[in-house]
Amino acid sequence: MDLGLLSTCCSLGFCSSYHEVQCFEQCAVSSQGTDFSGVSAGSFIQFARDNVDHNLKTLEGLGTFHGMGIIGAITPGEKRSRPIRRDTSVNANQISTLGQIPVHFYNSSKTEISLRYEELQDFRL
Numbered sequence: 001m002d003l004g005l006l007s008t009c010c011s012l013g014f015c016s017s018y019h020e021v022q023c024f025e026q027c028a029v030s031s032q033g034t035d036f037s038g039v040s041a042g043s044f045i046q047f048a049r050d051n052v053d054h055n056l057k058t059l060e061g062l063g064t065f066h067g068m069g070i071i072g073a074i075t076p077g078e079k080r081s082r083p084i085r086r087d088t089s090v091n092a093n094q095i096s097t098l099g100q101i102p103v104h105f106y107n108s109s110k111t112e113i114s115l116r117y118e119e120l121q122d123f124r125l
Contacts, residue, residue, distance in 0.1 A: 026090040030098060044075045070099070
């Protein structure tokens, strides 16, 4: 992305600056956090994760980067109209403490479920 072009468009009033967009994203993350207590009872939350590695093949192992991203999708969707407060003091350390999600493992020894499969019909035309 050419930040010079973006800065020019911003100065002409056509878009927000890159810094302002980053500030909005940080404020949005800090206002929501990982509090899903307001999600309705019949909803389902699916988390998707992915990682990124950059500059891994170095001789001394310096200057490398490993990052992890995660997003939670709630189904069915809910419309929220809570405003996001602009706060320029939000930093990466605060966001990293907000983004901790407890992992709960499935324990199959609690209940016994028997599965029965029925034979499928032939759907050839």
